[in-house]
Amino acid sequence: DAKTTQPPSMDCAEGRAANLPCNHSTISGNEYVYWYRQIHSQGPQYIIHGLKNNETNEMASLIITEDRKSSTLILPHATLRDTAVYYCIVRGSGFQKLVFGTGTRLLVSP
Amino acid sequence: NAGVTQTPKFQVLKTGQSMTLQCAQDMNHNSMYWYRQDPGMGLRLIYYSASEGTTDKGEVPNGYNVSRLNKREFSLRLESAAPSQTSVYFCAASRTGAVEQYFGPGTRLTVT
Numbered sequence: 001d002a003k004t005t006q007p008p009s010m011d012c013a014e015g016r017a018a019n020l021p022c023n024h025s026t027i028s029g030n031e032y033v034y035w036y037r038q039i040h041s042q043g044p045q046y047i048i049h050g051l052k053n054n055e056t057n058e059m060a061s062l063i064i065t066e067d068r069k070s071s072t073l074i075l076p077h078a079t080l081r082d083t084a085v086y087y088c089i090v091r092g093s094g095f096q097k098l099v100f101g102t103g104t105r106l107l108v109s110p
Numbered sequence: 111n112a113g114v115t116q117t118p119k120f121q122v123l124k125t126g127q128s129m130t131l132q133c134a135q136d137m138n139h140n141s142m143y144w145y146r147q148d149p150g151m152g153l154r155l156i157y158y159s160a161s162e163g164t165t166d167k168g169e170v171p172n173g174y175n176v177s178r179l180n181k182r183e184f185s186l187r188l189e190s191a192a193p194s195q196t197s198v199y200f201c202a203a204s205r206t207g208a209v210e211q212y213f214g215p216g217t218r219l220t221v222t
Contacts, residue, residue, distance in 0.1 A: 043200050043213025097168060100152030
């Protein structure tokens with residue numbers, strides 16, 4: 001599995017967009033980018049995933065650069081409940097385990 | 111529809127004691143997983159079961175055993191608990207090969 005690099009922490013004001021970056025310069029052609037988050041004392045929660053096209057769902061948007069070496073998770077209007085650790089994971093298709101790094105701790109403040 | 115449930119929520123063991131962590135899912139998913147999470151670290155995979163009747167080791171299997179009792183249930187056993195196994199344990203389930211894993215609320219285990 002390709003490794004990922006994320007900043008250890010970020011701050012965001014409530015109501016503003018939170019842009020969480022992830023570097024995955026060794027990603028291979030068949031590997032997807034996944035994002036999970038973990039709110040304090042809870043199990044991780046799937047957010048979104050993509051291969052090369054940008055993706056959007058009800059929770060977030062995922063922007064993947066054309067060379068696929070980095071991506072950005074966007075929470076368009078962050079709320080206090082979005083305070084969590086966000087994990088960027090790269091994995092191939094089919095049955096493969098998820099490898100969680102240490103993620104980015106996002107703090108959303110009033 | 112409860113998703114993934116885990117019991118117990120909290121447990122304190124003495125060194126050398128044994129216990130089984132229970133996990134059940136009502137989503138009819140084929141694959142199930144056990145992870146542990148230590149303070150300040152990401153999750154690490156202990157064991158997984160790609161489908162009913164199969165189990166495989168993950169990154170940190172030593173000191174643990176698992177049983178895929180049926181499609182719904184996947185248990186994790188500590189035969190002789192050690193302080194190094196103090197952690198939060200998460201169970202997860204997914205469709206075969208699926209991106210999305212659904213996690214339970216976790217079991218907080220302390221071994222003294």
